[in-house]
Amino acid sequence: MGLQISLEEVKSFIVRYNGMSKGVFKWRQASVVEARAQKRIRTKIGRHIRIPDDASNRYLFNLPVQATDADGFKLALFNVSEKLDGLDALIVHTQHDEIIVEAKEDIANQVQTIVEESMEEPLERIIPEVPFVAEIRMVEAWG
Numbered sequence: 471m472g473l474q475i476s477l478e479e480v481k482s483f484i485v486r487y488n489g490m491s492k493g494v495f496k497w498r499q500a501s502v503v504e505a506r507a508q509k510r511i512r513t514k515i516g517r518h519i520r521i522p523d524d525a526s527n528r529y530l531f532n533l534p535v536q537a538t539d540a541d542g543f544k545l546a547l548f549n550v551s552e553k554l555d556g557l558d559a560l561i562v563h564t565q566h567d568e569i570i571v572e573a574k575e576d577i578a579n580q581v582q583t584i585v586e587e588s589m590e591e592p593l594e595r596i597i598p599e600v601p602f603v604a605e606i607r608m609v610e611a612w613g
Contacts, residue, residue, distance in 0.1 A: 505530040513538040514596045545592035553584045
């Protein structure tokens with residue numbers, strides 16, 4: 471059925487949200503202005519992404535956040551792969567921001583620690599002011 475609220479209530483919510491999140495709102499506006507002026511965005515590690523002329527403000531605000539997260543995930547995936555080298559464990563699947571690792575039961579706890587640390591470290595290094603916590607689950611089988 472969805473929400474049954476008026477347009478005025480929505481506008482009021484947006485005004486209150488922007489008032490509570492002034493720093494985010496200012497950063498968002500600055501990001502959009504900079505992206506339009508430079509015709510590109512830059513992730514926190516310096517990767518540049520060209521943007522189309524008709525990009526929406528929402529796209530320009532979300533892109534640096536999502537692209538920085540993607541940078542962190544790629545670094546995490548590299549870390550996991552490197553640290554699993556020599557162990558009887560294997561990355562068998564990735565999806566969005568998840569890494570699925572198959573390991574023998576006798577090294578499962580060691581692998582869990584490797585994955586957790588390897589996923590948290592890159593984003594903590596890229597954005598030290600934001601805490602990142604990897605949610606690790608160990609299961610008998612995945613699917």
